[in-house]
Amino acid sequence: DYIGKSRPQVLFYERDKEELFDKEPATRSRKKELDAKLVALDERFALKKEKLQVQKKGADEHLDRIGKELHLLEDGLNKVEMFRKDETFCPPSVIEIGEKPTRKNCDVIVEELKSLIVSTIRKTEEFKKAVTQFNGNFSSKNTFHFRTELVGEQDYYDFASNLCEFVDNDKISDYQKHISERYTDIIRRISQEVGGLTRNESEIHRTIKDINDDFVKRNFAGVIKEIALRPLQSSDKLMQLLLEIKRFSDENQYNMGKVDLFSQDSREDVNAVAVRHLLSFMKFLLDEPGRRRLALADTFKLEFRVKENDNDTGWVEKIANVGSDGTDILVKAMVNIMLINVFKEKASRKFGDFKIHCMMDEIGKLHPNNVKGILDFANCRNILLVNSSPTTYNVEDYRYTYLLSKDGRSNTQVVPLLTYNKIEK
Structure with missing residues (x-):
């Protein structure tokens, strides 16, 4: 029974197998096509995957870059905030300045600001030092009316601005013309004053001669055999300078200052010499600020000569060491x-x-x-x-002989002691 029952099934299997073998070529062909399609799909998938990976990598890099930029912005904003809170360094004017479009980072801008501020402070100090050095050449009552007391920073800027205007407008030429007229008056005034001092020179010489003649006429009966005086040119430097100015003024009284009918071709040279004389006079006054006047004794030097027995002093300036x-x-x-x-x-x-x-x-x-x-x-x-x-x-x-003494109240008492009348024979 089993064999009889199972045989049809075997037959059936064999019949199906024959059908499958009949379809093998088509199936193999189909499988080959499907394999080819699978390879193509794998290649397309790989290409798509590679493309997406590239896109993902770009997106990740872009995201990382944006994150770094965000971090830089946040760090820069923090630096800006710290910079603005630094009252000792950040000037108020920086805070008041409005926004300005820029592609620079905040930290770069802050560093540039700091560098600019430090450079500005250094240059400002150098500028103030240069102004102070230049300003030190002038007194408070200088001819150009330059301000010499500079306190605030704005004072230094105003001084520099006025100096630029002074130079640009060539105001020095106006002062030169004005001073050329003034120094002529000063030279003549000095000459006049020195002339007043030396006007009595002949009288001084005559007085000294009378003194010498008086000793010869009524000599001293004693150890002093001779006393003589002689005047010499003054050795005082100020007096020598003033005498030189007077001689210069007398020789060039019509050839100083502005041009006139009496001016000569050498007027500019004469003016230059006049200015040098005045500068020397000014320097002397600055070197000796305590000297306020020129005495008559400064206009000449007096020498003495004394003979005491056999001792001759020769000509000396002071009466000392005679004996x-x-x-x-x-x-x-x-x-x-x-x-x-x-x-x-x-x-x-x-x-x-x-x-x-x-x-x-x-x-x-x-x-x-x-x-x-x-x-x-x-x-x-x-x-x-x-x-x-x-x-x-x-x-x-x-x-007459008197005795002077003090009493108990410190009053001076004068007591006549003797009166001597010589009897003429």
Whole structure:
């Protein structure tokens, strides 16, 4: 039964197998086509996948770049905020400035601002230093009316602006013309003042000659054999400069300043020399600010020559070291007495002869013989000496002798001691 039952199934299987074998070529062909399609699909998939991976990579890179830019922007904004809060560094003007389109990052802009601010501060300090150095050449009362006291930063800018205007408009030429007229007046004024000082030069020489003649006429009977005086040109530098200015003014009085009918071709050279003289005069006054006046004694130098026994001092500027201290005082007293006598005789020609009293100090340093000699030296010229001394001298040398003392209330008491009248034979 089993064999009988199963055989049809085998037959059927074989019949199906025969049908399948009949379809094998078509199936193989179909499979080949499908394999080809699968390969094509795999290639298309690979290409699509590669393209999408490239796109994804680009998108990831773009996203990463945007993230970095966002981070830079956030970091830059933080730096901007920190910069704006820095009151010691960020100027208020930067905060007030509005927005300005730019492609630069905030941190780059902040660094550029910092660099610009530091550079501006450095250049501003250099500018102020240059202005101060230039401004130091002028006094508060300068001719150009430049402001010398600069406090705030704006003062320095205003000074530079005014200086640029001064140069651009060539105002220096106007000042040169104005000053060329003024320095002529200054030169002439100096010449006039110096002329007033030296106008009595001949009288001084005549007075010195009268003093010398007076000693020869009425000599001193004692150790002093000769006293002579002589005037010389002043050694004072200021006086020498003023005399040079006066000579220059006298020689070029018609050839300074503006052109006129008397001007010569060398006027510009003369003006240059005049300016140099005034600059030298100004420099001298600046070097010696304490000197406010020029005395008559500065206009000439006086020298003395004294012979004391066999000692000859030669020509010296000061009466010193003639001998002892007493001798020096004696010589000085004699010179003063002769000087008083010269002026006394001039007055006597107008009012008649008269006597004059003269105080003499330090009489105690003189030798007793010289005391009598100086009294006779003065009395023969009708000059009566009044002097005091802690030492008692020969009472016959004086006409009146007094004693001066202090009482309990520090009042000076004058007590006449002796009156000596010499009997003429």
